Amino acid sequence: MGTGAMLVWTDAEPKGExxxxxxxxxxxxxxxxxxxxFERAWRYRAITGRPRYLAMYEIASPAVMVSHAYTSxxxxxxxxxxxxxxxxxxxxxxxxxxxxxVGHGRGGVLATLRLAPKPGQxxxxxxxxxxxxxxxxxxxxxxxxxxxxQVDRAGSDYGSxxxxxxxxxxxxxxxxxxLDGADVEAVxxxxxxxxxRRALAANGAAAGAELGLYRLLMxxxx
Numbered sequence: 001m002g003t004g005a006m007l008v009w010t011d012a013e014p015k016g017e018x019x020x021x022x023x024x025x026x027x028x029x030x031x032x033x034x035x036x037x038f039e040r041a042w043r044y045r046a047i048t049g050r051p052r053y054l055a056m057y058e059i060a061s062p063a064v065m066v067s068h069a070y071t072s073x074x075x076x077x078x079x080x081x082x083x084x085x086x087x088x089x090x091x092x093x094x095x096x097x098x099x100x101x102v103g104h105g106r107g108g109v110l111a112t113l114r115l116a117p118k119p120g121q122x123x124x125x126x127x128x129x130x131x132x133x134x135x136x137x138x139x140x141x142x143x144x145x146x147x148x149x150q151v152d153r154a155g156s157d158y159g160s161x162x163x164x165x166x167x168x169x170x171x172x173x174x175x176x177x178x179l180d181g182a183d184v185e186a187v188x189x190x191x192x193x194x195x196x197r198r199a200l201a202a203n204g205a206a207a208g209a210e211l212g213l214y215r216l217l218m219x220x221x222x
Contacts, residue, residue, distance in 0.1 A: 002039055002058060002059055002060040002061060002098070003060065003061045003062070003097060003098050004058075004059040004060065004061045004062040004063075004064060004065070004095065004096065004097055004098060004152065004155075005056060005057065005058055005059060005095075005096045005098060005147075005149055006056070006057045006059060006065060006093070006094065006095045006096070006155070007054065007055070007056050007057075007092075007093075007094055007096065007112070007149075007173075007176060008054070008055040008056075008091065008092070008093045008094075009050075009051045009053070009054050009090075009091070009092040009112075009212070010051050010052075010053050010054075010055075010088045010089065010090060010091040010092070010093075011050070011051040011052050011053070011088075011089040011090045011091075012052065012053060012087050012088070012089065013086070013087040013088075013089055016084065016086075016087040017087070019083075019084065019087075020084050020087045023080050023081070023083075023084045024043060024055070025043070025217075025218055027078065027080055027081070028081065028084075029041040029043065029055070029218070029220045030220055031073065031078070032057055033057075033220050033221060033222065035064075035069050035070050035073060036064075036067070036069045037059055037060040037061070037063075037064030037067060037069065037070070038057055038058075038059055038060075038064065038070075039058045039059060039060065039221060039222065040057070040058040040219060040220070040221040040222075041055065041056070041057050041058075041219065041220050041221070042055070042056045042057075042058075042106070042216065042218070042219045043055050043056075043216075043217040043218050043219075044056070044110055044214035044215060044216055044217055045214065045215055045217055046212055046213070046214055046215075047109075047184060047213040047214060047215050048188075048212065048213045049112075049210070049211055049212025049213055049214075050090070050212065051089075051090045051091070051092070051212075054110070054112065054212070054214050056110075062095055062096070062097050062152035062154070062155050063155075064155075065095045065152070065154070065155030065156075065158065066154050066155055066158060071158065071160065074158070074160035074161065074162045074163075075160055075161045075162075076161070077161060077162050077165070081162065082165060085162055085165035085166045086165065086166065086167065088166045088167075090171075091166060091170045091171065092114070092170060092171040092172065092173055093156065093163075093170040093171075093172070094151055094156050094172050094173040094176070095151070095152045095154075095155030095156045096149035096150060096151055096152060096173075096176060097149070097150050097151075097152050098147055098148075098149055099126060099130065099148045099149065099150045100126075100129070100130040100134055100147060100148040101145070101146075101147045101148075102134045102135055102138050102145060102146050102147070103138040103143070103144050103145025103146055103180065104144065104145060105144050105145055105180070106144065106145065106180055106216075106219070107143075107144040107145070107180040107181040107182045107187075107216075108181075108182060108215065108216045109180070109181050109182065109183065109184050109186075109187045109213065109214070109215055109216070110178060110179070110180050110181075110187070110213075110214045110216065111177075111178070111179040111180075111181075111187050111188070111190075111191040111211065111212070111213050111214075112176055112177070112178060112211070112212050112214065113176065113177040113178075113179075113191065113195055113209055113210070113211050113212075114173040114174075114175070114176050114209065114210045114212075115174065115175050115176070115177065115200065115205050115206070115208075115209035115210075116173075116174035116175060116205070116206045116208075116209075117174070117175065117204050117205060117206065118204050118205065118206045121204030121205075122204075124203060124204040125175075125203055125204035125205055126148070126150075128203040128204065129148050129177060129203075130148055133177075133194050133195065134146045134147070134148060134177070136194070137179060137190050137193075137194045137195075138179070138180075140186065140189075140190045140193075141183075141186055142181045142182055142183035142185075142186025142187065142190075143179065143180070143181045143186060143187065143190055144180045144181050144182060145178075145179075145180040146177070146178055146179045146180060147177070147178040148175065148176075148177055148178075149175060149176040149177075149178065150174075150175050151172060151173060151174050151175065153172075156172045157172070177195060179191055179195075184213065184215070187213065188213055191211060191213070195209075195211070197209070
């Protein structure tokens with residue numbers, strides 16, 4: 001992972017879901033990784049939590065997401081992309097800066113915790129997650145890596161033709177914690193142990209954090 005990432009959580013319109021997956025796997029992910037600054041793309045399906053699908057792109061920096069190389073693609077979608085964009089439902093598309101990264105690789109199971117700090121508690125929450133949570137969470141059996149991501153508004157808010165075809169403005173997360181592992185129960189247990197609601201509230205997180213557990217479907221890179 002570079003210094004940036006984009007995560008897209010979404011459901012798919014049931015009647016077009018099979019083609020939606022074929023488009024993602026055969027065209028869309030490869031197209032994105034072919035853009036300068038995109039390093040790797042990963043797709044996941046939910047084990048628990050919503051939305052059903054997650055796409056994660058590792059990028060050199062958040063600035064990639066407002067570069068001409070990327071925005072020209074967003075504003076000139078392929079015919080297959082135009083056909084599939086309306087299938088996106090309940091979409092959260094967020095560009096992030098990587099605030100903290102720990103561990104040594106990518107596992108087949110990923111927990112995502114979308115959260116936000118309480119007003120005035122940003123520094124407290126960041127310090128707790130970066131110093132007291134992530135370095136110890138990834139040492140648990142079955143865990144491989146973890147990260148703390150914080151929203152980049154410029155990349156997240158760009159109003160593209162693709163977004164218009166999807167039906168308007170997407171939801172945007174504030175922060176996200178990632179826990180990567182090789183075992184479903186290990187990742188689930190670690191997320192609950194280290195990132196429970198009481199612990200989050202006690203360390204500056206606002207109510208309403210959303211935890212999802214996802215299984216890797218595919219990955220693509222240069």
